[in-house]
Amino acid sequence: MSEKVSWFKRIRGGITTSTREKKEAPEGLWYKCPSCKHIVDTNDNAIHLWVCQKCNHHQRIGSAEYFGILFDEGKFKEVNANLVSADPLNFSDTQKYTERLAASEKKTGLKDAISTATGKIEGVETMVACMDFTFIGGSMGAVVGEKISRAIDCCIKKKTPLIIISKSGGARMMEAAHSLMQMAKTSVKLAQLSKAKIPYISLITDPTTGGVTASFAMLGDLNIAEPGALIGFAGPRVVRETIGKDLPKDFQTSEFLLEHGFLDFIVERKNLKSRLAQTLKFFAA
Amino acid sequence: MTFLDFEKPIQELWEQLDKAKQTHEKGKVDMSTTIADLENKIQETRKEIYSNLTPWQKVQVSRHPERPYVLAYMNAMTYNTFQELHGDRSVKDDKAMIGGFGSIDGKTFMLIGQQKGINTKMRQYRNFGMANPEGYRKALRLMKLAEKFNKPIVTLIDTPGAHPGLEAEERGQGEAIARNLLEMSQLTVPVICIVIGEGASGGALGIGIGDKVLMLEHTWYSVISPESCSSILWRSWDFKEQAATALKLTAENMLEQKLIDGIIKEPIGGAHVNQEESFQNVKKEILKQVAKLEKIEADKRIEARIEKFSSMGVFVEG
Numbered sequence: 001m002s003e004k005v006s007w008f009k010r011i012r013g014g015i016t017t018s019t020r021e022k023k024e025a026p027e028g029l030w031y032k033c034p035s036c037k038h039i040v041d042t043n044d045n046a047i048h049l050w051v052c053q054k055c056n057h058h059q060r061i062g063s064a065e066y067f068g069i070l071f072d073e074g075k076f077k078e079v080n081a082n083l084v085s086a087d088p089l090n091f092s093d094t095q096k097y098t099e100r101l102a103a104s105e106k107k108t109g110l111k112d113a114i115s116t117a118t119g120k121i122e123g124v125e126t127m128v129a130c131m132d133f134t135f136i137g138g139s140m141g142a143v144v145g146e147k148i149s150r151a152i153d154c155c156i157k158k159k160t161p162l163i164i165i166s167k168s169g170g171a172r173m174m175e176a177a178h179s180l181m182q183m184a185k186t187s188v189k190l191a192q193l194s195k196a197k198i199p200y201i202s203l204i205t206d207p208t209t210g211g212v213t214a215s216f217a218m219l220g221d222l223n224i225a226e227p228g229a230l231i232g233f234a235g236p237r238v239v240r241e242t243i244g245k246d247l248p249k250d251f252q253t254s255e256f257l258l259e260h261g262f263l264d265f266i267v268e269r270k271n272l273k274s275r276l277a278q279t280l281k282f283f284a285a
Numbered sequence: 286m287t288f289l290d291f292e293k294p295i296q297e298l299w300e301q302l303d304k305a306k307q308t309h310e311k312g313k314v315d316m317s318t319t320i321a322d323l324e325n326k327i328q329e330t331r332k333e334i335y336s337n338l339t340p341w342q343k344v345q346v347s348r349h350p351e352r353p354y355v356l357a358y359m360n361a362m363t364y365n366t367f368q369e370l371h372g373d374r375s376v377k378d379d380k381a382m383i384g385g386f387g388s389i390d391g392k393t394f395m396l397i398g399q400q401k402g403i404n405t406k407m408r409q410y411r412n413f414g415m416a417n418p419e420g421y422r423k424a425l426r427l428m429k430l431a432e433k434f435n436k437p438i439v440t441l442i443d444t445p446g447a448h449p450g451l452e453a454e455e456r457g458q459g460e461a462i463a464r465n466l467l468e469m470s471q472l473t474v475p476v477i478c479i480v481i482g483e484g485a486s487g488g489a490l491g492i493g494i495g496d497k498v499l500m501l502e503h504t505w506y507s508v509i510s511p512e513s514c515s516s517i518l519w520r521s522w523d524f525k526e527q528a529a530t531a532l533k534l535t536a537e538n539m540l541e542q543k544l545i546d547g548i549i550k551e552p553i554g555g556a557h558v559n560q561e562e563s564f565q566n567v568k569k570e571i572l573k574q575v576a577k578l579e580k581i582e583a584d585k586r587i588e589a590r591i592e593k594f595s596s597m598g599v600f601v602e603g
Contacts, residue, residue, distance in 0.1 A: 086599040
């Protein structure tokens with residue numbers, strides 16, 4: 001044979017070994033970008049708002065970090081912090097739902113997958129509801145629905161704009177139809193907010209799928225997203241199984257959604273606060 | 286007749302009945318008493334089995350291949366006056382979501398629902414009752430049309446879910462469903478939603494925001510199908526029965542949890558055993574509910590609709 005023919009073609013670059021044994025540094029000191037493998041000091045990482053300085057990968061962060069980034073001097077007042085799930089179905093699969101909840105609370109220090117807080121963003125009084133993916137995949141159950149519902153009531157009463165930062169795998173299976181109905185609940189409440197002509201900005205972050213995409217995340221007066229976030233209704237694995245072939249490279253990314261007309265704009269985290277503040281002022285002035 | 290696995294005793298009696306009828310028809314032996322006996326027995330056995338169905342068995346009944354689908358209800362209830370209206374005016378006509386005007390006892394309704402195919406060829410044509418974004422957008426277009434001319438809306442829900450395809454994602458499946466949830470809460474006309482088969486997740490809810498949400502006796506409504514739930518939480522397809530029980534997805538469960546407003550009885554043995562009776566049951570219920578709803582002012586009706594969905598979900602305030 002005159003030329004070598006390779007039998008297998010590598011589709012994606014770099015073999016990724018994510019096993020714990022392969023970690024090169026003790027946890028807490030160094031951070032390795034999951035995208036480009038660049039290693040940085042965790043303090044530097046935080047200073048750069050958990051965005052890789054080499055490849056611009058926006059890491060997943062939680063409500064505490066977003067509140068810190070957005071609110072003036074990091075000052076805010078959390079509301080309805082003590083709502084917890086009631087396990088209405090006495091749900092149990094391989095593990096009891098109550099045990100899952102307890103384990104999640106212990107791991108994250110959070111009571112559920114969303115926190116709601118009020119504070120000032122460049123002087124504009126704003127309600128921010130932010131999801132936490134670390135709490136059972138950011139899944140939406142009754143607590144998420146109720147906290148959003150109460151936040152909306154508060155926004156209508158005080159005429160403050162609403163920002164919801166979505167980051168969720170969708171509805172929480174362990175609350176079955178109760179969690180399905182949270183899609184209805186949040187959407188009908190948003191209809192009320194819309195009627196009251198209070199602005200609602202939906203900030204969609206990595207990852208946002210399922211029932212959250214199919215309810216409040218897509219219902220903003222403005223829908224915006226961080227770069228490179230996974231956003232979709234069906235998860236990519238399900239879509240791949242349905243169509244039986246590989247998905248386009250940028251499928252279900254923020255950039256893909258912007259191109260298809262479902263986002264108003266994409267904002268980098270370093271500009272997030274100033275862009276949101278400017279946008280809130282557009283509505284107010 | 287197609288029999289489900291738990292209907293074996295009925296199937297055996299049915300076969301005996303068939304033989305008895307054949308013998309009788311040949312004219313040699315008078316089998317009329319045997320036939321009557323067997324018919325009684327079949328009815329009793331049906332009653333016995335169908336009053337003790339497990340959640341998973343109800344899921345099976347809801348998917349029975351002979352069960353009447355949405356279009357059959359639409360045609361029967363309107364005495365074939367149903368006029369289908371096509372297209373979302375933007376992309377295409379979704380064959381999995383159908384809708385149009387129909388007259389029920391002289392009164393005009395907007396009827397909308399997911400249609401499953403009645404045979405192999407049609408199942409593909411109807412995409413197994415899994416709508417794309419344009420289906421949800423067509424549904425909304427028709428609802429707005431009904432609102433404009435003050436006609437009540439009835440949605441009939443029967444879907445294994447919204448279609449999880451590539452084009453569906455490109456055209457915003459999530460946005461299409463979300464938009465319907467918001468817009469349906471504001472419709473000024475009465476809205477009645479009835480689960481007549483499968484009520485799977487957001488795909489079902491996308492036409493499910495109504496003043497009255499009802500379920501037929503042997504249907505299910507939940508956030509996920511028992512099979513998918515099993516595969517995700519148990520990491521195996523083998524726990525669908527447990528998943529069906531854990532999800533509390535039957536009409537009875539849903540009413541207990543106050544997530545629906547009522548249950549419509551099915552003929553003994555399921556809707557497919559006596560389709561005409563099923564159509565009449567659903568029609569009667571629609572007329573009854575709409576008469577009540579029309580007495581309420583539009584603003585009050587919208588307020589009550591929002592209040593109902595806003596109060597769903599159980600939590601503890603610690």
